[in-house]
Amino acid sequence: MIEVENLVKKFGDMTAVDGISFKVGRGEIFGFLGPNGAGKTTTINVLVGLSRPSSGTARIAGYDVTKDPIRCKERLGIATQDANFDRHLSIRDDLFYNGLLHGIPRRELKKRVDSALKWSKLEKYRNKRFYKLSGGMQRRLVVARAMLSDPEILLLDEPTTGLDLQSRMQVWESIKNLKKSGKTVLLTTHYIEEADVLCDRIAIIDHGRIVTSGTPDELKRMLDGNIAIEVTLNPEAMNEEIESDLNRISGVNLVEIKSNRIKIGVNDDTIVEDVLKSLFTKARVSEIDIIRPTLDDVILHLTGREIR
Amino acid sequence: MKTRTARVVLAVWEREMYDYLKNLHVYATRLVVEPLLFIFIFGMGLGRRVVIGDVNYLDFMAPGILFMVATNNSYQTVSLRLMIAREWDKTLITALTAPVKPFEIVLGYVLAGVVQALVACAVFIVLMSYIADISFGCIPLILLFIILTAAFFSSLAVVTAMWLDNLYQQVVFTFLVIVPMIFFCGTFIPITDLPNRVQPVIDMIPLTVAVQAVRMITLSIENPYLWQNLAYIIVCGVTIFSVGLYLFKRRVIT
Secondary structure, rough: EEEEEEEEEEEEEEEEEEEEEEEEOOOOEEEEEOOOOOOOOHHHHOOOOOOOOEEEEEOOOEEEEOOOOHHHOOEEEEEEEEEEEEEOOHHHHHHHHHHHHHHOOHHHHHHHHHHHHOOOOHHHOOOHHHHHHOOOHHHHHHHHHOOOEEEEEEEEEEEEEEOOOHHHHHHHHHHHHHHHOOOOEEEEOHHHHHHHHOOOEEEEEOOEEEEEOOOHHHHHHHOHHHHHEEOOOOOOHHOOHHHHHHHOOOOOOEEEEEEEEEEEEOOOOHHHHHHHHHHHOOOOEEEEEEEOOOOOHHHHHHHOOOEE | OHHHHHHHHHHHHHHHHHHHHHHHHHHHHHHHHHHHHHHHHHHHHHHHOOOOOOOEEHHHHHHHHHHHHHHHOOOOOOHHHHHHHHHEEEOHHHHHHOOOOHHHHHHHHHHHHHHHHHHHHHHHHHHHHHOOOOOOOOHHHHHHHHOOOOHHHHHHHHHHHHHHOOOHHHHHHHHHHHHHHHHOOOOOHHHHHOOOOOHHHHHHHHHHHHHHHHHHHHOOOOOOOOOHHHHHHHHHHHHHHHHHHHHHHHOOOO
C-alpha cells in the first residue's frame, strides 16, 4: 500500500530524510521509531503532499505522491502531531467541514461525524471547542478525524505524545481496533514500548536514515547473544565448583558471582536450560531472573545512544 | 470546472461563511457601523457645507465609502482568517491533507471574501437609500464592480497572509498600505487634489478605477472607458490571485 524508494528531503543544507526505502503491506501496522528530528514527520509530510521530495519516489496504492496527489490523498487519513482544529468551530462542526473537503455526501457525513464522536467517546462534548478538551480527548479526536473518510491507509504521527498512561492505553486500543478492521497503518513514535506493542514491523530511523527494520521479535533477536540469567542460590551452596561447571558449558560467555548471586551471560536461548540444569544439581536455587534484550537495547546498540 | 474542484471550493466557502454568519454581530460592528460613522460625520455633517465641482459632498463620498466597505470586508476578514488558519490554528495543514489542491482552497477563501463584501455593500446601499436618500443608479453594474474589487482585495489578502510572518506585521501592513489606499483612492477627496507625482500611482490602483467608475454611474456621468475599467480590474485581480496562489504553495508546502 505504501512504497517509498530512496526518498531524500533536504531543507537548504540540512538533510531531513536521507535516502530511505520501505514498504508497508495491506492491513499492516508499520512503525517508524526514532528520536525527535529523525525524519519521521518529514516522511509523513511527503506522503500527504505537504512536502516535496528532493529526490526518490513515494507511492500510495500504486500512485505517485507528486504526480497524482489527489488519488493518493483519497486513500489516506492523517492524524497530525498537533491538534489543529478551528478554534471558532465546535468539534462537531469542525469534523463536518473537514468531511466536506473529503467529498463525503452531507447525509452520510452527519452519520459519520456522530460515529466518530461516539468512537472517540466525545459525544457529550460535541458542542465544545477543541481547546476545552483534555490532551487525551484531543488526541482521540485527531485520530477520529483521520478515520472520518474511512481511508484505506492511516498515517498516525506520534498519536500518544504527551498523553498520560490511561489516555495512551485508550489510543492504543483504538489503533488495535483499526488493525482488526483491516486498515493499513503507518505509525510514527518515539515510544519504544508503543512500537513494540502495536506494530507488525518497525523501522528504526535516525538522522534521516533507516538504521534497521523488522518485526519487533526480529529486532530483539539481533541481540540474542546478550541473554542474561541472574540466579540467587542458598548461601551455603556457593562454591568454586559451580563457577567452573558453568564456565564449561558451551555458549556461556560470562559468569559473575557476587555473594550468593550469580549472573550468567549466554549466547542462545537453548543454553538457558543447560545452565539451569547444572545449577539445580549443585545447589538450592531461591530466585531466577532471565533478562532478554529489549528494543531499548537494540536501539542503543544500533544508534549508540539513548533515544532522544 | 470539475465537480470535485467546485465541491472543494464550496466546502471552503461554506465553512468561512458559517464562521462569518456565526460572528456577524462582531463583523457588523466594524464593517457597517464604521462606514456609517464616516457618512454621518463627514458626509451629513461636514459634507452639507462642502461642494465638489457642482456635486454635493455626500453624493461624492457615498461611492467611496461603498468601496471602503467592499475593501474592508474582503481584505480584512480573509487576511485575518487565513493568517489564523496558517499560523495559529494550523488548519490549512489539515485542509491540505484532504484530497484538495491549493488552488481550490485559495479560491474558496477569495469567494468567501467576495460574498462577505457583497452582503455588507448590499446592507450599506439599502441603509444609505433610507437614511441619506442617496440613489446609486445602475445597481447590477455597481455590484459587478464590487465583486471584481472584492475579488482583487481578497486575493491581496491571500498575498499578505502568506507573505507576512505574523499578525503583528499584518496589522502594520493594514495601517501603512490598506488604510491610506482606502483614503486616497478617490474615496474622500478627488484624485486631482492629490500631488501630481502621486496621481499616476493612485490611478493604477484598481480601487481608484472602481471608485471613479462607480461614482460616474451614481452621478449619471457617461463613462467611455467603462469596459476598459472592468477589464483592468479583472487583469489586476487575476494577477494578484496568481501571486497569492504562488505564495500559498511556497508557504504551506515545504
